[in-house]
Amino acid sequence: VVDGVLEALRTDPTLHVVLVGPERVAEDGLAACPEPLRTRVSVAPAGQVVGMEERPVWAVRAKAGATVRVAMETLRDAAAEAVVTAGSTGAAVAAAHVVLGSLPGVHRPALAAVIPAAAGPVVLLDVGATPDPTAEVLVQHASLGVAYARVVLAVGAPRLGLLSTGAEQGRGDALRRRLDERLAALADASRGAFTYGGLVEGQHVPLGGVADVVLTDGFTGNVLLKGMEGVVTLVREATTEAAGAGAPAVPAGPRAAMLLGVPGTVVVGHGAGRAADVAACVARAAAAVRDGEHQRFGEEFRALTRAPGDPTPTRGRPDIREVR
Amino acid sequence: VVDGVLEALRTDPTLHVVLVGPERVAEDGLAACPEPLRTRVSVAPAGQVVGMEERPVWAVRAKAGATVRVAMETLRDAAAEAVVTAGSTGAAVAAAHVVLGSLPGVHRPALAAVIPAAAGPVVLLDVGATPDPTAEVLVQHASLGVAYARVVLAVGAPRLGLLSTGAEQGRGDALRRRLDERLAALADASRGAFTYGGLVEGQHVPLGGVADVVLTDGFTGNVLLKGMEGVVTLVREATTEAAGAGAPAVPAGPRAAMLLGVPGTVVVGHGAGRAADVAACVARAAAAVRDGEHQRFGEEFRALTRAPGDPTPTRGRPDIREVR
Numbered sequence: 001v002v003d004g005v006l007e008a009l010r011t012d013p014t015l016h017v018v019l020v021g022p023e024r025v026a027e028d029g030l031a032a033c034p035e036p037l038r039t040r041v042s043v044a045p046a047g048q049v050v051g052m053e054e055r056p057v058w059a060v061r062a063k064a065g066a067t068v069r070v071a072m073e074t075l076r077d078a079a080a081e082a083v084v085t086a087g088s089t090g091a092a093v094a095a096a097h098v099v100l101g102s103l104p105g106v107h108r109p110a111l112a113a114v115i116p117a118a119a120g121p122v123v124l125l126d127v128g129a130t131p132d133p134t135a136e137v138l139v140q141h142a143s144l145g146v147a148y149a150r151v152v153l154a155v156g157a158p159r160l161g162l163l164s165t166g167a168e169q170g171r172g173d174a175l176r177r178r179l180d181e182r183l184a185a186l187a188d189a190s191r192g193a194f195t196y197g198g199l200v201e202g203q204h205v206p207l208g209g210v211a212d213v214v215l216t217d218g219f220t221g222n223v224l225l226k227g228m229e230g231v232v233t234l235v236r237e238a239t240t241e242a243a244g245a246g247a248p249a250v251p252a253g254p255r256a257a258m259l260l261g262v263p264g265t266v267v268v269g270h271g272a273g274r275a276a277d278v279a280a281c282v283a284r285a286a287a288a289v290r291d292g293e294h295q296r297f298g299e300e301f302r303a304l305t306r307a308p309g310d311p312t313p314t315r316g317r318p319d320i321r322e323v324r
Numbered sequence: 325v326v327d328g329v330l331e332a333l334r335t336d337p338t339l340h341v342v343l344v345g346p347e348r349v350a351e352d353g354l355a356a357c358p359e360p361l362r363t364r365v366s367v368a369p370a371g372q373v374v375g376m377e378e379r380p381v382w383a384v385r386a387k388a389g390a391t392v393r394v395a396m397e398t399l400r401d402a403a404a405e406a407v408v409t410a411g412s413t414g415a416a417v418a419a420a421h422v423v424l425g426s427l428p429g430v431h432r433p434a435l436a437a438v439i440p441a442a443a444g445p446v447v448l449l450d451v452g453a454t455p456d457p458t459a460e461v462l463v464q465h466a467s468l469g470v471a472y473a474r475v476v477l478a479v480g481a482p483r484l485g486l487l488s489t490g491a492e493q494g495r496g497d498a499l500r501r502r503l504d505e506r507l508a509a510l511a512d513a514s515r516g517a518f519t520y521g522g523l524v525e526g527q528h529v530p531l532g533g534v535a536d537v538v539l540t541d542g543f544t545g546n547v548l549l550k551g552m553e554g555v556v557t558l559v560r561e562a563t564t565e566a567a568g569a570g571a572p573a574v575p576a577g578p579r580a581a582m583l584l585g586v587p588g589t590v591v592v593g594h595g596a597g598r599a600a601d602v603a604a605c606v607a608r609a610a611a612a613v614r615d616g617e618h619q620r621f622g623e624e625f626r627a628l629t630r631a632p633g634d635p636t637p638t639r640g641r642p643d644i645r646e647v648r
Contacts, residue, residue, distance in 0.1 A: 052492040090495075118558050128489050131497040165452050165546040168376040171414075173455040173543045202550025206558050219497045220544050222489040224551045226526025231555040234442050234530050239563060 004278025
């Protein structure tokens with residue numbers, strides 16, 4: 001993590017980083033900083049760890065000094081403008097919920113990854129924040145995904161697709177059948193902000209061209225993302241062995257996923273978590289802050305979810321405060 | 325389909341094929357056969373089609389002349405030793421259920437694909453037969469997958485893994501949490517026939533090395549399989565463009581999946597369904613019949629699922645008859 005932070009600081013000369021973690025580890029990290037970078041690094045000590053085997057929500061509630069919880073507090077208290085975590089997704093989601101709360105109209109957050117598909121980027125969500133969503137929650141995630149695509153893909157009217165086992169209506173499981181009509185109605189009510197193209201299949205995520213936003217539950221999305229990455233790893237190794245330096249570029253998977261539905265910029269690192277991955281996550285968070293992404297996202301989301309006839313909301317940054 | 329059948333007939337000189345379908349299409353297919361092959365092709369006319377938009381179970385029950393239903397009847401009546409279908413998976417599963425019934429102890433069938441993973445083949449199931457399984461059904465599918473791996477992978481004690489969003493105990497959704505302990509108990513009771521290695525993640529399917537059998541629900545398995553194939557398609561196109569004839573071989577996905585839990589050999593074609601894919605499915609079915617795979621599979625499955633203390637079952641081919 002520290003190596004990744006140093007890489008990010010070198011690349012981005014106006015970046016400041018707060019290292020959150022056990023005091024000795026953070027101080028060692030600070031000590032590893034070359035002098036010119038050190039002025040842009042501070043330390044927030046946090047000694048408790050949420051173990052991979054613990055139930056995240058219980059652990060985060062019980063441990064006031066948990067690293068990821070303290071990190072979310074720096075965001076809530078405006079000591080930082082974004083959080084980057086390369087730890088357990090479940091712990092990050094739980095800490096964001098406990099410390100930051102959620103945006104109005106969002107019962108559970110979603111983790112969104114931008115897939116570099118062949119026919120253009122695709123927002124895939126949820127890739128693991130909410131493994132057991134209800135239909136209601138998935139409808140909220142649809143609006144989160146569309147708002148995010150309108151900001152980061154700069155697509156005027158994104159095409160939403162619902163991931164299923166076939167493209168024909170009625171395919172999939174009971175959850176997908178309950179969603180299909182509701183998503184069509186949501187698109188109709190969006191006054192052209194997005195269109196709903198119906199069901200899409202697994203191959204449409206890496207190939208693209210069918211939908212700009214692909215909606216699924218956090219269980220399936222997580223398995224799909226990791227499965228696609230596994231194939232990329234496999235092919236990367238095969239092509240490097242076979243062709244050496246002349247190997248064709250195999251597209252990398254997304255290294256950073258954005259937690260949507262919480263009031264603040266939270267980037268969840270994904271994959272093996274080497275230094276370069278951490279640096280990419282930090283750069284992604286910094287770019288989001290500089291571009292005012294979270295504010296624009298909030299405006300898009302409110303516009304999508306306000307009832308017809310509601311007054312246009314006043315522009316403004318969503319509050320960062322404890323909302324349950 | 326007809327081109328694929330011709331290819332299979334040319335490759336396999338003792339293969340006989342019954343073409344099931346609308347009379348004119350089947351007769352045209354027969355007419356397309358060169359004279360020496362024609363003696364090994366017969367036609368079973370079936371005029372009704374299960375549309376992609378129809379609910380498969382209702383359609384198959386309502387249409388006695390549905391192609392896939394007539395195909396299953398040729399198997400039930402011993403006019404064929406295996407069925408190959410490249411149509412709707414849902415219709416194939418429904419027709420197998422209506423016409424053939426299911427093996428004792430199996431409430432819902434599973435579709436198994438053998439993934440050519442980097443570290444050795446992996447049986448992935450269910451890839452789409454049962455999108456909404458209960459925990460009880462998934463425990464049955466675990467035994468189906470282990471029995472299949474013992475036959476087709478020739479692994480003495482396959483390692484079973486449960487697909488989830490993380491490898492640590494407790495990860496995943498409510499269904500996975502209900503299963504983890506039951507699968508451990510199943511392995512303990514199997515007297516060494518297989519081991520249960522706990523949770524595995526998406527990347528472990530293409531990379532292999534962690535489990536020989538990866539168990540999941542038919543919704544997730546279908547999305548994962550198609551997603552991985554999408555990446556393979558993508559990379560295949562990229563490498564062919566970049567490197568021409570010198571492109572490294574990108575592993576192909578499985579073309580044929582085996583329907584497990586029904587009394588008979590049913591191969592479900594998968595993917596784009598070009599002639600070569602159909603030929604591969606026919607070849608897979610023929611190989612399964614010649615190797616007595618279904619009989620050996622049935623013995624393995626019965627041994628795994630009989631209660632401790634039950635007498636060793638007599639050897640024999642599982643009955644092909646209507647069982648509800």
